[in-house]
Every structure is written in C-alpha cells, then in structure tokens.
Amino acid sequence: MVQTGGRAWKFGDDINTDYIIAGKYKLSITDLDELSKHTMEAIMPDFAEKVQKGDFVVAGRNFGCGSSREQAPLVLKRLGVAAVIAKSFARIFYRNAINIGLPAVECADTDEIDTGDLLEVDLTRGTVKNISKRKVYMIKPLPPELWKILSEGGLVNYVKKHGRLPW
Numbered sequence: 001m002v003q004t005g006g007r008a009w010k011f012g013d014d015i016n017t018d019y020i021i022a023g024k025y026k027l028s029i030t031d032l033d034e035l036s037k038h039t040m041e042a043i044m045p046d047f048a049e050k051v052q053k054g055d056f057v058v059a060g061r062n063f064g065c066g067s068s069r070e071q072a073p074l075v076l077k078r079l080g081v082a083a084v085i086a087k088s089f090a091r092i093f094y095r096n097a098i099n100i101g102l103p104a105v106e107c108a109d110t111d112e113i114d115t116g117d118l119l120e121v122d123l124t125r126g127t128v129k130n131i132s133k134r135k136v137y138m139i140k141p142l143p144p145e146l147w148k149i150l151s152e153g154g155l156v157n158y159v160k161k162h163g164r165l166p167w
Contacts, residue, residue: 016066053080064093101154
C-alpha cells in the first residue's frame with residue numbers, strides 16, 4: 001500500500017482531538033462534509049480549505065490525545081488526508097484511525113519534515129520518503145491484525161468481507 005505525491009502539513013506535539021475538530025461542532029453539525037470544514041481551525045484556520053486529497057498530516061508526540069472523539073480521524077479522512085504521520089499517537093485515536101481505514105504511521109523522524117514537503121508513504125516497505133529533501137525515514141510496522149483491517153479500508157469493511165474480526 002503506497003500513498004504517493006502528497007504534501008506535508010506539519011503540527012507539533014500533543015495535538016488533541018479538540019484541535020482536530022472542536023467539541024462545539026460535534027453536537028451541532030451532523031453532516032460530515034460540513035463538519036470537516038472546521039478541521040484544525042483552532043491552530044490552522046485555513047487547513048480545511050487548503051489541504052488536498054492525498055496530503056499528509058505530520059506531527060510530533062501524542063497525536064490525537066484528549067477525548068475519544070471518533071470524528072477526529074473521520075474529518076481528516078473526509079478531507080482526503082492519505083495518512084497521519086507522527087512520533088506517537090494517543091491509543092484511542094490510533095485505533096479509531098485504523099478502524100476507519102486512515103493510516104496512522106509512527107515515524108521517529110518527523111522533526112525533519114516541514115509543511116509543504118512532498119512525501120510518499122509505503123506501508124508495505126515501512127518507509128516515508130521525503131521527496132523534497134531526498135530522505136527516507138523508517139516507520140514502525142503495523143501489527144498483522146491491524147494491517148489486515150487497514151488493507152480492507154477499515155474494520156466495518158473487514159467484517160463485511162470476512163464475517164469476523166482478524167483475531
């Protein structure tokens with residue numbers, strides 16, 4: 001599974017689910033397309049307008065901390081984000097992302113990636129290629145069960161196809 005040609009959108013450490021999608025919208029907006037327009041607006045007001053299908057969110061440690069707001073990975077996926085690349089993830093965000101088919105990639109070298117860098121992620125080879133800087137970074141491999149879920153496009157798709165969980 002290769003995600004190619006996307007730009008990086010760089011964020012720091014401890015990006016919580018309220019930064020990704022504010023709780024004030026969670027209850028008042030039920031349409032996912034409308035909700036997605038508010039993604040990251042507290043820290044990058046024009047993110048939802050500028051991010052393009054195939055782009056990557058890049059962050060430091062503890063991405064997705066805070067509440068278990070499942071809308072956080074959903075709005076990123078709806079905007080076309082190909083993967084979230086971070087040094088580490090909050091457990092609930094990580095599982096919610098995999099469960100909806102959004103790759104959550106752990107990479108220790110995110111400090112070397114800047115907003116606007118052109119990236120390619122190869123989940124099969126376990127690499128993030130920074131095309132702009134001509135560097136390749138290794139990523140933490142997914143456990144086999146999570147790889148199966150992700151490769152089917154998420155947990156619901158996996159269960160529909162196989163009639164059971166992968167474990």
